[in-house]
Structure formats: C-alpha cells, structure tokens
Amino acid sequence: MNGSSEIDKYLPLTESTYYILLALLEPLHGYGVMQKVEAMSEGMVKIGPGTLYGAFQALEKEGLIVKVGEEERRKIYDLTGKGRQVLKKQVERLALMVRNASAV
Amino acid sequence: MNTQSIKRTRWFWPWQDAKEEAWLESMSQDCWHLKSLALPCVYQFERGEPLRYAYRLDYMLADKNKWLEYMQIFQDAGWEYIGEMSNWRYWRKQVAQGETAEIFTDTESKIKKYRRLLAFLAFMLILLVFLGRQMFVGGLDGDLMAVPVISAIYLVGRILYAVLIPVYIVVVVKLLLRINQLKKQAL
Numbered sequence: 503m504n505g506s507s508e509i510d511k512y513l514p515l516t517e518s519t520y521y522i523l524l525a526l527l528e529p530l531h532g533y534g535v536m537q538k539v540e541a542m543s544e545g546m547v548k549i550g551p552g553t554l555y556g557a558f559q560a561l562e563k564e565g566l567i568v569k570v571g572e573e574e575r576r577k578i579y580d581l582t583g584k585g586r587q588v589l590k591k592q593v594e595r596l597a598l599m600v601r602n603a604s605a606v
Numbered sequence: 607m608n609t610q611s612i613k614r615t616r617w618f619w620p621w622q623d624a625k626e627e628a629w630l631e632s633m634s635q636d637c638w639h640l641k642s643l644a645l646p647c648v649y650q651f652e653r654g655e656p657l658r659y660a661y662r663l664d665y666m667l668a669d670k671n672k673w674l675e676y677m678q679i680f681q682d683a684g685w686e687y688i689g690e691m692s693n694w695r696y697w698r699k700q701v702a703q704g705e706t707a708e709i710f711t712d713t714e715s716k717i718k719k720y721r722r723l724l725a726f727l728a729f730m731l732i733l734l735v736f737l738g739r740q741m742f743v744g745g746l747d748g749d750l751m752a753v754p755v756i757s758a759i760y761l762v763g764r765i766l767y768a769v770l771i772p773v774y775i776v777v778v779v780k781l782l783l784r785i786n787q788l789k790k791q792a793l
Binding site: 516517518532533536547548549550551552553554555556557558559575576577 | 662664672674675676678679680682683685707708709710711712714715718719
C-alpha cells in the first residue's frame, strides 16, 4: 500500500470540490455548504445543487466525506481522515502555486 | 381566478436539453408556466403572472434511497420541482430580469449528467440487442411463420430494430460530441 498515491490520485481537486471539502472542516448539510462556499469565496464560487449533490455522492463513495447525522431531513456530512489529508495536500499545492507566482 | 391552461406536444433530442430549457423560459416569458409533464412529450402550461424563470433539466434515474436528499438540496437552493419525463428532471427557479441560475456550476458535473444518460443508453442498447437476437435473429420455425399475424409481427419487429439501432448510435455519437464540446470550453 502506498499511502501517498492513495491521496495523490485525487489531486488536483476542482475548484468546487476544493471548496466543498474546505466547507466540511465542520459538519454541515448541503444548504450550509452552498452558503458557506459562497461566503468564503466572496461570491466568486457558487455551487449549484446538481453539482453539490453529485459531489457528495462521489466524495462519500471515495471515503473522503461521511454522513454523520440528519437535521430536518437534511443529511449532515463531515470530512474523514482521508478527506482531511487530501485537502491538506491540495492546500500545499496551492500554496506552492502562489509562491511560484510571486513575480506576477 | 380565471386559470387557463394549454397543452403542447414536443419532441427533444437528449443532446438538445439547453434548447429545451430555452423553450420553457420563452414560454414563461409569455406568461405560460410549465405546470406538469404528462405523457412523454406532452407539456401542460398554466397562464400566470409575468414571472421570469430559469428552467433546468437534470438526468437522474429514480433511486428511492437518494431521492429525498436530492430533492432537499435542490429545494434548499430555491429550485422548484415540476416533474419527470424519461428520467429528465425538470427544475425551475425564479430569477430577476437579466439574471440566470444554474443547477450545474462546473464543467465536470455538466459532463457527468450526460454520462449518466450514456450509461442508461448503453444498458438499453445491450438489452435491445440481446432481445433482438433472441426474437429475430434466430428466426421462428416454418409452421409459426406460416401464420400471417405472427409473420407480420416478426416483420414489424425487424423494421423497428432496423430503425432503432441507428437512432441509438446517432444519439450516443451526438452526446459524445456534446461532452467533447464541454471539455473544450474548459480550457
């Protein structure tokens, strides 16, 4: 088992997936994720419900997020350890990208 | 209240879903708002206030376990479910003048919608080919074929297959081209 490639195969994340994982640093339901992403990105990234639903299904299947509860019929998701590792690696990549661009 | 309603019959090819959305939006601009989807290709409209709607189509097979979660996320985002036609889910959301709304906000999820449709078509094609082989390629024995009704059904079946298979191929190719077009936009 190569732990690193287990994580690397998900990278780079798309902008939507990145923000969805970032929003799930605390447990949230879909609506919460949509609102938080829009707020965090200062309105630059909006996630439509079709995109979010599809992302939830895929991320749960890959074990990056997990259902942790339900609130008024809304499923609440949280990052798994694996999800957190993926997000961390993505952040490292992004940080490097920004450092590389300091001349711009 | 004096409600009027009209029915429209319309066919759309699965790679033209954006055109379908635009048509529904133009109907709404004329105050005809989609009320329900009855039989395949039959749309019921209701006369109403001049409201501006964004109509969007998703392709989703029914999955009882996931349906509630799917509905909840869309409704929380302000979308209203109208109905379903051949697994196409019709959604709409009221928008302000000059604005629009999307259910899919990135290329990946737009492509995945067509992939779900392609997966379903592939499954149907396998079924079609398998059934066709069973029914028509093997042929029937001479005694049965001598019965006019049976030989007529047999002939109609063959013609249907001869038409359906090429149509399927065209639909699949068109969908692949649509996916390719989306990929190119992604840069």
